[in-house]
Amino acid sequence: MNTFPCEPVKYEGPDSRNPLAFKHYKADEIIAGKSMADWFRFGCAYWHTMRGTGADPFGVGTADHPWDDGSDSIANAQNRARVFFDFLQKTQIDYYCFHDRDIAPECATLAESNKALDQVADTFEELQKETGKKLLWGTACAFVHPRYQQGAATSPNANVFAYVGAQVKKAMEITHRLGGEGYVFWGGREGYASLINTDMKRELDHLAAFLHMAVDYKKEIGFTGQFYIEPKPQEPTTHQYDSDAAACLNFLRQYDLLDHFKLNIETNHATLAGHTMEHELTTALDAGALGSIDANMGTPNVGWDTDQFPTDLYLTTNTMLVLMKMGGFTTGGLNFDAKLRRQSLDAADLIHGHIGGMDTCARGLLAAAELMEKGDLSDAVAKRYAGWQAPEAAAMLKGERTLEEIAARVEREGIDPRPVSGRQEYLENLVNRRL
Ligand code: XUL
Ligand code: CO
Numbered sequence: 001m002n003t004f005p006c007e008p009v010k011y012e013g014p015d016s017r018n019p020l021a022f023k024h025y026k027a028d029e030i031i032a033g034k035s036m037a038d039w040f041r042f043g044c045a046y047w048h049t050m051r052g053t054g055a056d057p058f059g060v061g062t063a064d065h066p067w068d069d070g071s072d073s074i075a076n077a078q079n080r081a082r083v084f085f086d087f088l089q090k091t092q093i094d095y096y097c098f099h100d101r102d103i104a105p106e107c108a109t110l111a112e113s114n115k116a117l118d119q120v121a122d123t124f125e126e127l128q129k130e131t132g133k134k135l136l137w138g139t140a141c142a143f144v145h146p147r148y149q150q151g152a153a154t155s156p157n158a159n160v161f162a163y164v165g166a167q168v169k170k171a172m173e174i175t176h177r178l179g180g181e182g183y184v185f186w187g188g189r190e191g192y193a194s195l196i197n198t199d200m201k202r203e204l205d206h207l208a209a210f211l212h213m214a215v216d217y218k219k220e221i222g223f224t225g226q227f228y229i230e231p232k233p234q235e236p237t238t239h240q241y242d243s244d245a246a247a248c249l250n251f252l253r254q255y256d257l258l259d260h261f262k263l264n265i266e267t268n269h270a271t272l273a274g275h276t277m278e279h280e281l282t283t284a285l286d287a288g289a290l291g292s293i294d295a296n297m298g299t300p301n302v303g304w305d306t307d308q309f310p311t312d313l314y315l316t317t318n319t320m321l322v323l324m325k326m327g328g329f330t331t332g333g334l335n336f337d338a339k340l341r342r343q344s345l346d347a348a349d350l351i352h353g354h355i356g357g358m359d360t361c362a363r364g365l366l367a368a369a370e371l372m373e374k375g376d377l378s379d380a381v382a383k384r385y386a387g388w389q390a391p392e393a394a395a396m397l398k399g400e401r402t403l404e405e406i407a408a409r410v411e412r413e414g415i416d417p418r419p420v421s422g423r424q425e426y427l428e429n430l431v432n433r434r435l
Helices: 036-040 046-051 074-091 110-131 158-177 200-221 245-254 267-272 277-286 313-326 347-374 376-384 391-397 403-413 424-434
Strands: 042-045 095-099 134-139 182-185 226-229 261-266 290-295 334-336
Touching: 036 347, 042 046, 042 074, 042 347, 046 074, 046 095, 074 110, 074 347, 110 134, 110 158, 134 158, 158 182, 158 200, 182 200, 182 261, 182 290, 200 226, 200 245, 226 290, 245 261, 245 277, 261 267, 261 277, 267 277, 267 290, 277 290, 277 313, 290 313, 313 347, 313 424, 334 347, 347 376, 347 424, 376 424
Parallel strands: 042 095, 042 334, 095 134, 134 182, 182 226, 226 261, 261 290, 290 334
Antiparallel strands: none
């Protein structure tokens, strides 16, 4: 079987009862000056969609993928790719993302793995041409193979560092060849299990040296896609060096890499780090480093990266409010780094998951656009800080006043600040009214 077992999903509007139709996502509808498709630049994760089996730490895979013969052959990899592009067409998803080892098998030697990757990339190239689908970003899987058990670029073993260098070099070349608009570094095992056997300073120095080499190689091959770091606090490591947006920004600044990287913020990673998604997005945005989104959500009372499809309207509204403040993506997009639950067995469930994610994002965009247009939220924030417009207030920030001068003025004018309500509940009600 070479195609996905359903009809293409179309927009039918909020009253439709057809489970295989969009109720809110209408690709060409213009919202705040841009089509929905352009706001989202939706991407599909090859690893979850084509390689996700439903396996968990307690049990084997359960998914029924009739097109997959379970082998590591090139023919099977190429066939999966055909099914995947059919899936992208059926779901109106314009972009996709992959790890090198999801799309092609890891073989006995690096040379053989590279050859397999080249062969499968030929098929991807043809399929992209046939369908017009595009690569949002590529990446290297440097966390599954046992050689990476103690890290990749942060492994204590210099030969592991060399090996991942060789692997990332090839993954960048393939991403470049497929016209990838970005390349992600997610440090799956770049962290530690325990500090008792770890030289953290040395490992961070190694990671920075590695990323500088990647920046150099990017220039060397003329790859103009955006580099991203994807923060995550832990899992599989106890502590991951790229633990949250602030830690990533600090690392990039410390090692003079900030000009070369933006962040790819993932919802469930944000919440695992003890933050909200909007906190992580805002931290990145404020540093001029918000690049792309891995959209999903977790179950708040489960301490895992459960990678569920986003179905929470508050979440997608808050996400879209930040994205709208940024004016939308440039190189980035909204990649569903989301997988089916283990008991969702059927190929059709993949369609339902993506329809749900896309419709929830569309509702978030519609709500955010209306809130932005009405301006109540931004007006309330502007009003809260309005006192800073006064010349004396502005002078304090411009370095034009000393603490002695400020103290003298407080005494002279008898300044006695009176708190003004932050109106949080009132503003929450405004958002709720729209939902
Ligand atoms: C893992 C994760 C990765 C990255 C790409 O939690 O999010 O799939 O997105 O390596
Ligand atoms: Co991710």
